[in-house]
Amino acid sequence: MSASKKLGSVARDWRERDVKVVLSALVIAVATVAIIALFANQLQRTLVTSASSFLAADRQLEAEHGKPIPQAWRDEAESRGLRTARMVEFSTMLSHGEQFQLVSIKAVSDAYPLRGQVEFQSALEGEREILEHGPRQGEVWLNPRLMRLLELDVGDTVEVGTLTLRISGVLVREPDGGFNLAGLAPRVMMHADDVAATDVIQEGSRVEYISLFAGEEEALENFYRWLKPRLEPSHEWESIRDGEALSESLQRAERFLLLGGSIAVLLAAVAVAVASRQYAVGQRDTVALLKTLGLSSTRIGRMYLWRLSIWGLVGMAGGLLVALPVFAFLNSLVAEVLEREVPFSVEVGALAPALATAIISLFAFAYPPIRRLRHVPAMRVLRSQPGEADSRAWTDIVIAVVAIFGLVWLYAREVVLVVALIGGLAALLATLALIGWLMVIALRRVSGGGNAWRLALVGLYRHRRASLSQIAVFAMTLMLASTLILVRSSLLADWQAQLPEQTPNHFLINIAPKTVDEVEGFWEQRGQSLDALYPMVRGRLTEINGKPVRQVVSKDDSVNALNRELNLTWMEALPQDNRIVEGKWFEEDQTEGVSVEAELAAELGLEVGDRLGFTIGSETITEPVTSIRTVQWESMKPNFYMAFPPGGALEGLPATWITSFYLPEDRKSALNDFTRQFPTVSVLEVDHIIERIQEIVRQVTQAIEAILALILAASLVVMAAVVSATLKDRQREGALLRTLGGRRSLLVRSTMLEFGVAGVLAGLLGVAAAEAAVWALQYRMFGGEFRWHWEVVLPIPLISGVILALLGRWQLRPVLSVSPMLLLRRLE
Amino acid sequence: MTDPASGPENVSEPILKVSNLTQRVNLGNDTLTILQGVSLEIKRGESVAIVGRSGSGKTTLLGLLAGLDTPSDGEVMLEGNPVSRLSEDERAALRARRVGFVFQSFQLLPSLTALENVMLPLELGDYPDAGRRAKELLERVGLGDRLRHTPRQLSGGEQQRVAIARAFASEPVILFADEPTGNLDNQTGQEIQDLLMALNQEQGTTLVMVTHDETLAARCERRLTLESGRLGKEQEAAA
Known part of the structure; x- marks a missing residue:
């Protein structure tokens, strides 16, 4: 085996600690981004599906001019793998013997509803049943109030136009009940194929023909592209996102998922960056050795590229191996919350950002320092001259910034989001540079001593380079996590405010001016x-x-x-x-x-x-x-x-x-009296829509909490990874301090204080940067108003101080338990 | 010298007394004996070389003498303190006040400058004016112009000088050196020897060192030979 192959061997690398850190970071990066991307993707589909029941489909095509929608269009849709159904809606008189009533008819084909369910009772006082179809030909279902109004029962017959239909059940709720203040006659549902036989529909009648479509998002989009040139102005293509009541909530939820994903990408990039940078800097001696062995710069460069590629692949494979079971587990949780089957499907496209993040951050952070090393004479690699160390690091920074910016852009494609996050990070780093400078000035005069505080401050000053870069990473991590926490809280608060308890859930429409007082009196009597x-x-x-x-x-x-x-x-x-x-x-x-x-x-x-x-x-x-x-x-x-x-x-x-x-569920019977007393007033019941929206908001809330938990876990891992990057140096220092006679308790206290101070500092910076990012996001993306979040601003720096102090204590563990002699030898 | 017990008038009193020192390590089912019944005495101000082949237990012995590790059996008395029976923190306190170290691989902290490395033990001991003292010591070892350099920017010999400055910083009564010239070329090793001996003389420190270097061993007053964990016959070296 040639020297370069031997030195480049992956098996040998695996034993190096730095390599393990890089690989763990890669695995964590790929796993976090993949889990969140897959989960977000899945949630979005689940949410849209559950919201789609408002349309009884994924898309509706409405024709308002009274002409049916061509069958050929539905055939085309079916040939593209979509499911279709059709509906006809019109108002007409329904009669039973001598009684007439204006009703709003919805005639549906066999496939209706494509999404959602129909609630039905086989008798007026019967049990509610959930059905996935409408009435059969020759049958009709009536709204319960209409049945009471006309004193009808299941089994009776009614006439619609010239057609006699048998009442086979009570229509309690249709999935696409909608929220339309116009045309509010009681609902009657019949079969679409019976419409012609009623003779109600003449040329020029006010009829709405509606086609329903459901299927894969991509097929729907493709079909719409085909359909669009054929549409007339009176045609209206509707998706759930156009629905006013829900669309905002859904859009915000989707944006939150996007934000969560972008933050995961950034966190992952930070983790890989820290680890690979650490590795690259640690490769000086190997590069020098290779040079003394006579390897050319090109071969050294190639060798490292090959190595990085292999790790990239190993890291990605490992990340996916972790991500898929976790995703499957989350999926089963979602299914449990929604109380229905959620298909386990892995969208390959959703994995792309994860893999790109890992590879790009690996190469962007690990390769530039190595590439620079290979041009440096071996002697200079081994022993650096004062002052020359990082003169060319700025090119690395440019490469890194471009890489990170590109990654988030690739993932989110939302200018505001990218600018807010990157801007927040930049502001953070600038402030940190200032703090670093102040720290040099303020702490230079502090000298150590048996006092833990002074030792801690001296430690901060002595390790200022490492401390500042660690604080930077912690602050960035905290900023990303707190951004998500802040957006989550305001999102939830907005939703809560949007539909609070006792949101009005019934509308009274068409109240004649002279009956206004009577109507008010009616409800006042009943305590509403x-x-x-x-x-x-x-x-x-x-x-x-x-x-x-x-x-x-x-x-x-x-x-x-x-x-x-x-x-x-x-x-x-x-x-x-x-x-x-x-x-x-x-x-x-x-x-x-x-x-x-x-x-x-x-x-x-x-x-x-x-x-x-x-x-x-x-x-x-x-x-x-x-x-x-x-x-x-x-x-x-x-x-x-x-x-x-x-x-x-x-x-x-x-x-x-x-x-x-607002009318509570148990008072709904009062509506019967009301309709009897005020037959001309239309009652619009939106209680089920509100319940649905509240249910969806609950689902989204749970999803958001899950994503937040994932991100927080990832942040902790990143922080631990960063601390472990300097583990060896810290342990050597600890061992040496003990050899030189430092007491254990002093060591523990000064280390915890040093890390704690760094943690509080990072927390303050992170929270401030998060507030800045949230201000931008809130303003531009989530359409709310900005306010300070003291409940987050205050505890986060404290929590971060405590976490870091504990991490500092944790890394000191071997220093305290092993004899310093042994530790020094082990670390040599 | 601040310690009244030290000084030429007490030369005959042993500063270090070791009796029946044994160190065993468990390797799975086997027990490996590294040191076996080592007994010795070292007088105040003496310089002692511990020699022997690789693996004969020299460094282990040094670690036990300095209280960096605890023996399986036997006892080490340093200035009348039973080192092996003290708690870890008591041993640390003892090290901080009375003991200095020089290592083969220097053991400087890479992130600190030469000055900061020398200041470390002073700060632990709550020494007033640690910076000035460290600077003086670095000047004494010939590195007055390299105060702000980090170990990476220093040669091996220079790094060992920093380590020696650090070892003498807290004015120890006894200095332990583990192959102090082991990583250096002859010329540099010679310079380090000179420095070590000179400082030893100036400060009246007791010097115990492990070495392979014959010339260094020859410059010590006593020479102890370790063979497979046992102390061989003692030779009086240079007069």
């Missing part, structure tokens, strides 16, 4: 107070600054709000959760102007001062925009795109009133 009542006038936005809307807004930006009638209202005070972003809210006695919701204003390019024309029935009113305000769509309260001042033009138009209130 109503939220604010809002008048509601339905109208379309037809003109902007005198020009028809259709001209102003090009067809391509299909603005949802323009396709249907808007709910216009007038109100005196700005609702609590709305916020003015431009202009001013109505003054007292002001009767002109309109306040527009911010997103719609942005889509239409509206500014304060623009004049908007609304068509309401046969009337037209024109008002200037006086303010633009944000609305909490996910608040489950009546929200309005357009708000007018009281006493204005709108108030003269025929209006109905809307309100919401």
